[in-house]
Amino acid sequence: MLEMLPQWLIDWLGPDGIASLAYITNGKHLSWYASVRYTLLAACFGAILAVVFGLLGAAAKLSKFAPLRWIGDIYTTMVRGVPDVLFLLFFPLAFEQGVEYLMAKLYCKPEEIAAATGWPLCQSAQWYLSTTEYMVLACFSLGIVYGAFAANVIYGALKAVPKGQLEAAHAFGFPSREVFWRFQVRQMWVYALPGLSNVWLLLLKATSLLSLLQITDIVAWADRLGAPNYSPLAGLVHADWRWKYYLVLFIFYILLTWFSEKFFAYLQARAGRGMARAN
């Protein structure tokens, strides 16, 4: 592949440059670059689910029905006292166990269940998860955890919508449900955007934890590629280079944050068109 480079570039890089270029474009490194997709997919789908859970949580907190309000309050305060990592580990495991429990009910013989000592209860109730399934579970747990943060933001934003707007909608004869969805939710985004931007940045940083959920993401690849590399034929290929790979990830995440901030500033400017501003 590298022979396809223009001659002037080959001359400029020199043999050492070509060797390093060949090294950082070998198969393993290409897999590393490709694994960025897990991070980005988990961030995007996690964020969408977080907004959905956030809307549901905020709606529950605003509900006139007290038990629903309590559920909303418990949901939004639980992330305060307990680390997000615990939830990120807990939800996928809990879901997996729930499915395996159902499978055990369906496929295991009673004597197998009686004889079972560990988990799963019998061999046919074992659920082997692929990376895709782990990704779906990871997106959901990111969505649930950061949905609780988003619910607080959206709750505050819903309350920041001027009362007059809603009263006007009521006066025009809209039913309460439509006033909520078409006026309150429609108008709250501009108040919610700064807070949601912060939740997005949190979620983006939490995507580095995907490797804890058995996904071979950029962090897991960096660890593999950087580890001291001995080969029987070539001897020591390279010493412990992990710090170089982690430094790349460190800068990668800072750049992601930087791009996100620029994007949210643009969204904020766009959503705020026609709004009166103090400055």
Next chain:
Amino acid sequence: MDSILNAPFVHDLVTLFKPALFNLYFLLLAVPFGFPLAVLLALGKNSKNKLLSIPASTYVYAFRGSPLFIQFFMFYAITLALNPGVWKPLGISWLMIHPLFIGPFVLVLNTGAYAAEIFYGALRTIPKGEIEAARAVGMSKWQEFRTAVWPNMLRLAWPAYTNEVVFLFHSTTLVYFTMPVINEQKDLLNKAGELFEKDYNLFLHFSAAALYFLVISIVIFFVFNLIYKRLTRHLNVDVSLKIKPNYIR
């Protein structure tokens, strides 16, 4: 009484007591060192001198813009890489590559950046009149800082700083996900995971660990609330911190 003590949940709480001390150890080491670092960084970021403000704001941006998980990995890998060349000849290898040192060290760097942003925000909202008054009565720079800037900054930043400390406590879980566990030095999530692998009773072990986190978080809120009451005692208003989320971090 015996039946209560033999309940699996109580048994878990007893087992998890020592691991909880590791999380507390990380927190109690990171806060006293992180606080002065944060104040210095905030003052640096707020300084008019570009030589101070640019490095300070770059530092804060870099550490707030990247995951703590990566920072742990990176600093641990850097200390490992420096081990043969630097730490071994100096004879401090036993200290430098030990998780009980690197863990709090990275936490200090991280909380320094987050708290610096909080203090920086507070520095910018200090009532102008108080600083002008301090200058008008002819105070020196140091006196101005000690009487007008410092108390106001602390008071304004305290609620957000409380949240940051609670988050810092929660981030202590990441230490042993990124560094080797030496002997039985396990923290709450390590131990809960180990118990889970024995009998696969997810809800029992994880909720016992969660209870420890919850209780210690509430204690942190309580202690910081007492300090907040003292910081605002001249204001004659009843203030209290609530366990409610902030969205800064």
